[in-house]
Amino acid sequence: EIMLTQSPGTLSLSPGERATLSCRASQSVSSNYLAWYQQNPGQTPRLVIYGASTRATGIPDRFSGSGSETDFTLTISRLEPEDFAVYYCQQCGDSPMCSFGQGTKLEIK
Amino acid sequence: QVQLVESGGGLVKPGGSLRLSCAASGFTFSDYYMTWIRQAPGKGLELVSYISSSESTIYYADSVKGRFTISRDNSKKSLYLQMNSLRAEDTAVYYCARGLDPRWYVFAYWGQGTLVTVSS
Numbered sequence: 244e245i246m247l248t249q250s251p252g253t254l255s256l257s258p259g260e261r262a263t264l265s266c267r268a269s270q271s272v273s274s275n276y277l278a279w280y281q282q283n284p285g286q287t288p289r290l291v292i293y294g295a296s297t298r299a300t301g302i303p304d305r306f307s308g309s310g311s312e313t314d315f316t317l318t319i320s321r322l323e324p325e326d327f328a329v330y331y332c333q334q335c336g337d338s339p340m341c342s343f344g345q346g347t348k349l350e351i352k
Numbered sequence: 353q354v355q356l357v358e359s360g361g362g363l364v365k366p367g368g369s370l371r372l373s374c375a376a377s378g379f380t381f382s383d384y385y386m387t388w389i390r391q392a393p394g395k396g397l398e399l400v401s402y403i404s405s406s407e408s409t410i411y412y413a414d415s416v417k418g419r420f421t422i423s424r425d426n427s428k429k430s431l432y433l434q435m436n437s438l439r440a441e442d443t444a445v446y447y448c449a450r451g452l453d454p455r456w457y458v459f460a461y462w463g464q465g466t467l468v469t470v471s472s
Contacts, residue, residue: 275455276457278457278458278459280397280459287447287462287463287464287465288397288447288459288462289462290452290458290459290460293452293455293458293460294455294458299452299460300460331396331397333397333459335457335458339409339411340399340411340413341399341457342399343396343397343398343399344396345396346396346397
């Protein structure tokens with residue numbers, strides 16, 4: 244079973260700053276199977292990035308994804324107030340199992 | 353537009369049963385894998401089960417195997433999750449989700465969720 248470990252657990256930044264969120268896999272994951280989701284309190288998760296680096300429909304270009312094998316990164320270039328949320332990475336390369344990371348909370352400093 | 357609407361959640365005693373439903377609209381339901389994902393209060397996301405369009409592929413997380421049964425009715429555009437022998441640790445919001453064509457495992461569409469509370 245592939246485990247995903249996200250770091251940091253909480254990231255405190257100010258609007259306008261750059262955010263870098265990490266997702267590390269216990270085994271190599273094909274980039275095709277790595278996605279990121281955003282969840283605001285009380286809301287449904289929203290797809291942000293899939294295929295490690297492809298932005299989902301409607302996601303602004305300040306969001307970017309990168310990485311390969313066991314190390315993946317979600318970067319938000321200039322934080323807007325609506326970006327403060329919890330972010331989860333997810334893999335489905337370990338078919339038939341899919342797993343999520345434990346989440347990174349991005350909070351306003 | 354794609355819509356997924358879950359129902360059937362509620363309060364149930366440990367050992368009890370509940371059946372969740374997810375009504376789909378806005379797409380050809382019979383063409384897609386469908387997935388149940390849950391989130392315990394204040395916790396992260398866990399994929400519970402998925403089912404292929406023809407029901408030939410079904411998967412369960414170890415945590416629910418033998419207790420939960422996923423099914424679908426393509427004529428009714430509906431997905432179901434029969435939950436038996438419920439435990440306190442099954443308490444969660446249960447989401448129905450659909451993938452991003454052709455990647456069933458990229459969850460682009462989510463319902464609003466239905467809350468299941470297992471407590472005596």
